[in-house]
Amino acid sequence: MLAFFIQRLMQAAFVMLVVALIAFSLFHYVGDPVLNMLGQEATDADRAALRTQLGLDQTILVQFWQFMVSAVQFEFGISYRSARPVSELILERLPATLELAIVSAIFAVVMGIVLGIYTAIQRGNWLSRFIMTASLIGVSLPTFLIGILLIYLFAVELGWLPAFGRGQVVELTSWWDTGLLTTSGLRSIILPAITLGLFQLTLIMRLVRAEMLEVLRTDYIKFARARGLSRRVVNLRHALKNTMVPVITIIGLQLGTIIAFAIITETVFQWPGVGALFITAVRFVDIPVMAAYLMMIALVFVVINLVVDLLYYAVDPRLRVQGGGK
Amino acid sequence: MSLTQNSAERPDTASQREDTTAVLSVRNLRVEFPNRHGTLVALDDISFDIAPGEILGVVGESGAGKSMTGNAVIQLLEPPGHIAAGEVRLSGERIDNLSEEDFVPLRGRRIGMIFQDPLTSLNPLFSIGDQLVETIRAHLPLNEKKARAKALDLLREVGIPAPETRLDSYPHQFSGGMRQRVVIALALAAEPELIIADEPTTALDVSVQAQILALLKKVCAERGAAVMLVTHDMGVIAETANRVAVMYAGRLIEIGPVDDVIQRPQHPYTEGLMASIPGLGARRERLYQIEGAMPRLAAIPSGCAFNPRCPHAADRCRQERPSLLATSQGQAACWLHDPVNPVARRPLQETSS
Numbered sequence: 001m002l003a004f005f006i007q008r009l010m011q012a013a014f015v016m017l018v019v020a021l022i023a024f025s026l027f028h029y030v031g032d033p034v035l036n037m038l039g040q041e042a043t044d045a046d047r048a049a050l051r052t053q054l055g056l057d058q059t060i061l062v063q064f065w066q067f068m069v070s071a072v073q074f075e076f077g078i079s080y081r082s083a084r085p086v087s088e089l090i091l092e093r094l095p096a097t098l099e100l101a102i103v104s105a106i107f108a109v110v111m112g113i114v115l116g117i118y119t120a121i122q123r124g125n126w127l128s129r130f131i132m133t134a135s136l137i138g139v140s141l142p143t144f145l146i147g148i149l150l151i152y153l154f155a156v157e158l159g160w161l162p163a164f165g166r167g168q169v170v171e172l173t174s175w176w177d178t179g180l181l182t183t184s185g186l187r188s189i190i191l192p193a194i195t196l197g198l199f200q201l202t203l204i205m206r207l208v209r210a211e212m213l214e215v216l217r218t219d220y221i222k223f224a225r226a227r228g229l230s231r232r233v234v235n236l237r238h239a240l241k242n243t244m245v246p247v248i249t250i251i252g253l254q255l256g257t258i259i260a261f262a263i264i265t266e267t268v269f270q271w272p273g274v275g276a277l278f279i280t281a282v283r284f285v286d287i288p289v290m291a292a293y294l295m296m297i298a299l300v301f302v303v304i305n306l307v308v309d310l311l312y313y314a315v316d317p318r319l320r321v322q323g324g325g326k
Numbered sequence: 327m328s329l330t331q332n333s334a335e336r337p338d339t340a341s342q343r344e345d346t347t348a349v350l351s352v353r354n355l356r357v358e359f360p361n362r363h364g365t366l367v368a369l370d371d372i373s374f375d376i377a378p379g380e381i382l383g384v385v386g387e388s389g390a391g392k393s394m395t396g397n398a399v400i401q402l403l404e405p406p407g408h409i410a411a412g413e414v415r416l417s418g419e420r421i422d423n424l425s426e427e428d429f430v431p432l433r434g435r436r437i438g439m440i441f442q443d444p445l446t447s448l449n450p451l452f453s454i455g456d457q458l459v460e461t462i463r464a465h466l467p468l469n470e471k472k473a474r475a476k477a478l479d480l481l482r483e484v485g486i487p488a489p490e491t492r493l494d495s496y497p498h499q500f501s502g503g504m505r506q507r508v509v510i511a512l513a514l515a516a517e518p519e520l521i522i523a524d525e526p527t528t529a530l531d532v533s534v535q536a537q538i539l540a541l542l543k544k545v546c547a548e549r550g551a552a553v554m555l556v557t558h559d560m561g562v563i564a565e566t567a568n569r570v571a572v573m574y575a576g577r578l579i580e581i582g583p584v585d586d587v588i589q590r591p592q593h594p595y596t597e598g599l600m601a602s603i604p605g606l607g608a609r610r611e612r613l614y615q616i617e618g619a620m621p622r623l624a625a626i627p628s629g630c631a632f633n634p635r636c637p638h639a640a641d642r643c644r645q646e647r648p649s650l651l652a653t654s655q656g657q658a659a660c661w662l663h664d665p666v667n668p669v670a671r672r673p674l675q676e677t678s679s
Contacts, residue, residue, distance in 0.1 A: 219446035226402060226441070227461045227512055228434025231426075237460075241451050317496040318450060 008309055012302045017068075019298040023291035024067045028060075076292035081284045086292045090274055095176045096166055097266070097273030101259045103180075103189055104197030108258070109251055112201045116208025120216065121235055131205075138202035143261065147195040147268035154191060162188045164270040196265040200254045207250055211243040218242075245316055252308035256301040348375035348415075349520050349552035350399065355412035355422075357391075357398050357576075359623075366623045368394050368407060372578045373650070374571055376520070381546070381553040383567030383584065385560060385599070387620050390573040392556045396522040398422075399554070400437050401429050417519065435465045438513035438551075440542075442525035444505035448497035454481075454508050455493035458515060465516035480511040484541060503534035510542060517549055524556045539566050560603050564588055569656075572596050575621055575631040582656020592658040595632045630660070638662060640669045 034047050034056065051057050054077075055066055070076070076086035115135075119128040138146075155163035167184035169177040179185030215221060216239055224234045263275035270276070274293060281289035313319055357369035369391050376382045384392045397403050399414055401424075414422035416436060421429070433439070441447045448457060458477035462468060468476060474493070481489035484507040497505055506526065513521060526542060527535040543566055546553050555567055563570050563584060570587045572580040572595070580593040591597045598616035618635040621627060627634055633643040642661055650657040651664060661669040 219441055219443060220449040222402060223439070223441055223447040223509070223512075224449065226400060226433055226439035228430060228432070228464050228516070229460065230430055230464070233460070233464070238449050238452070242449065245451075316451060317453070318498050 004313075005310070008306055012306055015302050016295075016298060019295060020068055020071060021064070023071075023294045024064050026291050026294075027287050071295060076295070077288040079281075079286055079289050081281070081286045081289075086288045089277060089289065090292055090296065091175055093272060093274045093277045095172075095178065096271060097259065097262050097275060099178065099180055100189060100192055100196060100265070100271060100273060101255070101262055104193035104195075105200070105255050105258050107193055108197035108200035108204060108254070111197075112204025113208050113247075115201075116205040117212060117235070117240065119205070120209045120212035123213070132209075135202040135205055138198045139206075143195060143199060143264045144268050146198055147192070147265060150191045150195055151268070161191050163191075166272055192265050192269040192271055195268065196258060196262060200258060203254065204247070204251060208243060208247055211246055212239060215239045215242045241315070245312070248311050248315065249308055252304045252311075253301075256297075256304050259300050260297050347377065349378050349380075349417055350376040350554065351413075351415040351418070352395075352399065353413040353415075355395070355398060355414065356410045357394060357403065357407055358410040359407045361406070363624075367626075368576050368623060369398060370576050371649070372412070372573075374578060374581055376552045376554060378519070378552055379547065379550045380569065381543070381555055381567045383563035383570040384554060384556045384573060385558060385563055385570060386573035387558065389620060389623075391576040392558070392573055393524050394576075395573070396439070396524050396554060396556050399520075400433060400439050400522060401426070402439075431465075434461060434513075434518065435516045436518050436520065438516075438518035438521045440506075440509055440513045440521065440523040440526045443529045444502055444509050445529065447509050448505060450497055453494045453496050454500070458493075458508075458512060461512055461515045476515075477511075480515060481508070483545065484508070484511045484514075485537075486511075502530055503538060506530060506534075506538050507541065510538075510545065514545055514549070514551075518551060520552050520554065521546055522554045522556070525558070526555070527562060528557065528559070535562070536565075542566070560588065560600070572599065575626055576623060577631055577659065578650065579632065579660070580656065580658040581650070582653065582658075586655040590654070592653040592656070592663060593632075593660045594636045594638055594662070596658070598635075638669060638672050642669060 034050050034054070038046055038050060048057075055063060058066070074087045076090075078084065079086050079089055082089065115131055119131050122128045141149075151163045154161045162184070165188055166179045167186070167188035168182040169179045169185060170181050172178045172181075179189060216235075221234060221239055224238050225231075229238070262271075262273060263278060265271065266273045266275035267279055274296070277289065278293045280286070281293070352375070353373050355369055355372040356367065359366040359368055372391075372395060374382065384395060386392050394403070394407075398409055401409075401422075403409075409422050412422070413420060416432070421432065424432070448454065455474065455477055458480065459470065459473045462473040462476050463470075466473070466476075477493060478489050481492065486492055486504060486507055492500075497508070500508065510526075521542075523542060527538050530538060539562060542553070545551075555563070557563060567584045569582060570584045571578055572587065572593065574595050580587060580591065580596045582592070587596060588600060591600050595616070598614065601614035602616065604613055616635055621631060621634075627644070629642070629644045629647055630636070630639070631647075633639040636643065640661070646661075648659045648661050648664070650659050653663050662671055
């Protein structure tokens with residue numbers, strides 16, 4: 001178990017190293033930042049001074065090492081655009097994105113599993129057929145279109161929910177302002193959360209359904225019924241647990257995608273999160289912000305993958321023994 | 327093996343059969359599978375009884391309907407398969423017309439079932455203790471602690487060494503034979519009066535087969551449970567069963583005491599079946615083969631289903647279907663045994679070439 005954990009940790013560290021290399025090389029392919037920062041009136045001496053100050057006169061290897069050292073401490077330098085530390089900018093925006101991602105992930109996972117189980121057990125009745133057909137729409141429509149349609153219907157036509165923004169926020173801690181504790185905040189998160197989670201919901205639902213149908217055909221399910229267990233116990237205890245083994249992986253990967261794809265939803269709903277920050281950074285070629293965002297998303301994926309691997313262990317005893325015993 | 331010695335101890339159950347005392351009584355059972363092209367008749371007019379404490383062996387080729395009969399009794403037919411006609415009675419009480427909801431309490435409590443493959447019968451994600459406790463608690467009013475104690479007793483009874491240490495183990499930590507012991511413990515947990523064992527030893531090593539059969543016989547005898555033993559292995563039947571039912575193309579074609587059926591088969595198909603078993607008869611250069619193959623369910627010939635392959639087939643066999651007719655010891659569905667006007671038996675020729 002420990003050996004497995006350490007091995008996975010090393011793999012994760014390697015992935016992060018590679019991503020850091022890519023993020024670092026961004027700085028060298030998008031022009032000379034010194035020219036951008038100082039403008040036309042600056043003298044050569046000014047430029048040399050700033051270069052030394054930013055450490056750009058060092059060799060590439062030394063620069064990469066310094067980038068890595070500061071990245072580990074969550075230091076990504078100064079934003080070219082707002083002249084504030086990048087870590088500060090991201091931390092300021094992160095709660096909004098995380099709240100949106102978590103709410104839409106919960107929405108997608110809970111609804112996906114429930115509907116998946118329902119359509120598997122009640123295969124063939126009209127409601128399952130309807131859900132399956134509707135899910136095709138969810139899979140095939142692009143996120144921004146869904147967002148715009150939802151805004152049109154619920155914000156413009158019906159006027160039930162706000163069309164943009166995060167509503168009122170209250171301070172939870174010094175660095176976390178939450179929108180989940182105010183009515184306007186809760187109302188504001190509904191449409192973006194549905195927009196962001198709908199694709200994942202349909203994906204999870206179709207996956208759960210397919211896996212569940214597979215599991216319901218197995219001998220141990222038939223034997224569980226022959227032992228006199230009720231339908232409910234057979235479906236929700238025996239079949240569901242076996243269904244979850246492959247589903248966990250996909251859900252894990254999808255959570256990463258939810259955070260990464262929040263960019264589009266945040267743009268559509270003008271949600272003040274890191275995704276919107278990234279879009280602005282791209283427009284102004286704000287390399288430190290882009291590099292930091294890249295590293296952050298990579299970290300999210302790596303951590304989630306690690307957690308998924310550990311969850312496998314918790315769910316499937318066969319892995320536990322093979323990995324732990326030897 | 328101890329064939330003759332066993333038969334002396336066996337009660338002659340064939341003569342004392344009565345609907346009211348039989349644990350399982352099946353009458354004119356018909357199972358159909360409707361599909362796009364019509365309706366397949368998977369079981370046609372099956373009737374038999376199993377007395378308390380009796381072991382009835384059910385034999386036949388793959389696809390003859392042996393397992394289907396077991397599944398129909400416990401109502402675990404794969405849809406769209408369903409019982410279309412006939413009656414199933416458990417200790418005199420009709421059960422074929424119960425709804426799924428009413429049938430659930432019967433499974434495990436009054437009818438236990440053992441499947442062919444112990445490797446896939448247990449849920450790999452639950453410890454065997456969990457699976458035993460949930461089964462026990464589904465049927466008996468015991469708390470967790472008492473159910474665990476009963477689970478330990480059951481494991482001990484089916485011969486799992488050091489059950490205290492094995493209760494929290496997962497199925498993959500057991501060998502095939504040990505898993506089948508666990509499956510038997512699960513099937514017997516609530517002391518059902520009828521056990522349906524569907525090829526319980528087919529997936530096991532030969533050396534383990536004998537142990538599992540002996541165990542099954544022992545625990546059923548101790549509880550007085552009746553057993554319907556489905557298998558294609560005549561050796562298993564000879565070792566274990568009191569009576570044997572032979573199935574062919576979804577029909578029951580012969581039933582009788584096991585020694586009679588093995589030594590003096592009355593239906594030409596059973597004759598062929600017995601002659602084609604290696605080792606039981608005299609050693610031959612070549613094994614006997616029944617010409618042809620069992621018909622598909624969609625193309626069962628009229629009259630007797632066996633007539634195209636039967637060496638004695640007459641015109642009547644091709645037109646009229648024989649029902650079970652009395653023979654010296656049992657019954658056979660063959661016009662050779664018509665009390666009024668039997669079809670003439672042709673001399674059996676050894677297959678040349």
